[in-house]
Amino acid sequence: MPRTEPIKAVRGMRDLMPAERALWRTVERAAARVARSFGYQEMVTPILEHTDLIERVGTETDAVAKELYRFEDRGGRNLALRPEATAGIVRAYFEGHLNQGPQPARLFLIGPMFRYDRPQKGRYRQFFQFDIEAIGADSPAVDAEIIELAATWLREVGLRDVALELNTIGDHKCRPAYLDLLREYYRPLKDKLHGDCQRRLETSPLRLLDCKVPQCQPFKPKAPRITDHLCDECAAAWVLVRRVLDAAGIEYRLNPYLVRGLDYYTRTVFEFYPGGASGQQDALVAGGRYDGLAEAEGWRSTPGVGFAGGLDRVTEVVAASGAEVIPEPPAEVVVLADPGLEVEAAEVARLCRAARTVAVDYEPKSLRAKMRSANKLGARWVVLLGESEAQHHVAQLKDMASGAQVEVPWKQLAESLA
RNA sequence: GUGGCUAUAGCUCAGCAUGGCAGAGCACCAGAUUGUGGAUCUGGCUGUCGCGGGUUCAAAUCCCGCUAGCCACCCCA
Incomplete structure (x- = not known):
């Protein structure tokens, strides 16, 4: 292809x-x-x-x-x-x-x-x-x-x-009078300046002062200074x-x-x-x-x-300078549901959103893969939803730091996450 | 606009001097673990080798052109 x-x-x-x-x-x-x-x-x-x-x-x-x-x-x-x-x-x-x-x-x-x-x-x-x-x-x-x-x-x-x-x-x-002084100073030196500076001499003489080309440097210290004029x-x-x-x-x-x-x-x-x-x-x-x-x-x-x-x-x-900015996890809670429970997973996420930032993993992957993914996202909790749990309107709420897992009715999820 | 270096898997890169089967690590997916992450192990997927031309029996490899990236110059924040 x-x-x-x-x-x-x-x-x-x-x-x-x-x-x-x-x-x-x-x-x-x-x-x-x-x-x-x-x-x-x-x-x-x-x-x-x-x-x-x-x-x-x-x-x-x-x-x-x-x-x-x-x-x-x-x-x-x-x-x-x-x-x-x-x-x-x-x-x-x-x-x-x-x-x-x-x-x-x-x-x-x-x-x-x-x-x-x-x-x-x-x-x-x-x-x-x-x-x-x-x-x-x-x-x-x-x-x-x-x-x-x-x-x-x-x-x-x-x-x-x-x-x-x-x-x-x-x-x-x-400034006009000063620029005249500057031109008068530089005109006899014109041949020794680099190309751009030779042009600047008449059009934009101030720019001679911030030129960085080596061949133009020796003349700066003795150039007239605006602060004196x-x-x-x-x-x-x-x-x-x-x-x-x-x-x-x-x-x-x-x-x-x-x-x-x-x-x-x-x-x-x-x-x-x-x-x-x-x-x-x-x-x-x-x-x-x-x-x-x-x-x-x-x-x-x-x-x-x-x-x-x-x-x-x-x-x-x-x-x-080494300043560390700790990025916030995309979601504090990730909802993982068995295949075919997309509608229920969205409903559970909606309820959790009252208390926390929530994402749903809808991808057709193994539970193991989804857990790995949730872990990498930095989620603090995972909400697991299986067929029978969905029927009874409950879910498994797992704390990713401690590993502790409890069954919670949907309506109490937000409260449990608060 | 000028110069130097670079371009190979999703990412970081090896392979190129001396042309001869497309590689590694990471990531991802699956499994070891009868729905449950981090550590370990096993297996698997992914390539117009930047694009176009040339040389050659044969080009990722050599030559030319182009494009893009990085770095520096000019200049700017």
Whole structure:
């Protein structure tokens, strides 16, 4: 008999099986609990957005330029699977009139994001983020607030050893002059930079600072630093953010090379890394201020600050740290009946369900095999039903731990299991 | 988009340098145990050897292409 090739999961997409789902649930619940404790409300936005919305947010980033999951729908619309949450949340903030309510709107979202890149460890084409946004927030204290929120979340899921890196990248007032200084510094060195950096020099000079190619490294230490060229407002904000963090007892490392490539990002940028290997490719949480985003999307200029936390990575690090999540058994009670007693078995299960989680083994196997199966499922009790027992509306209730077995009338099963 | 490694039973893998009957463990099913789990023992089932082509009397094994997975780069959470 010719067999067809089994159809596997789409590239870069993975299933979360029940065994892993237990850990994910604790990480997600911690996120929601911490967010709500800071006054943030959950919301959901569509996974599909207009390609224009995503591209408005920055055609220069790889996430948009070459990693966008896009397609045309049956109506000829150009749509994209969202690569991150912020653009959609900002859109929803205006469309849903949150801009007319008390400011800032404190929001969180947990859901899947998509990037069409090559899968590898800790990176998938569909991945999940815990996203926090405070839209309409002017105060730098809110920048510190969301950093504290992220730190609290990571601590609550059991990650003691995380590193926070912090920087500021100025705003539309002070950054242009700084970028000119940066270009002036790098122009004479252009021949010594690698190809991408030679292009970045004119288009996105900030990115020169976070380049990791060895040949570009020697020039960084002497490059002008934005923190020496902030305008008064940005300098004051920079001080306040750190004052709040210091008072909260949150440790951080200033990293002058931590940047964002897009114009609408302003001032605060930060990233959390797992302890030990603080590579550049395994950030657990990354965020910052984006005062220019609303305007880039075509709305009234509105400040905002937020972060995205990678659930795939956080759960992975939590699992690697040795945290044991004991999975709950699928059912506390398993009902085993002789062949032909399916209706009676379902009835007995229905009665037991008043007190416990209950599954029925309907498979045509030997009783021995069903007992083995119930044992492997981790059932605490087994209810055995034979022909004569079914006639008398009784059943054998067996405690799997002690091995003790008693006959119980159906109507008293729930009581016996309570 | 670039590179390295990999693909054989439901799962983990051996077999491949030197071409010659498709293997092991686990899991599953049955029995030892006259309806009763965990330990032990016995038996049994499961294969287009990733897909397509080439070389050869003969290919899981050698060659080419493709696809997928893992890992790394670019980049990102």
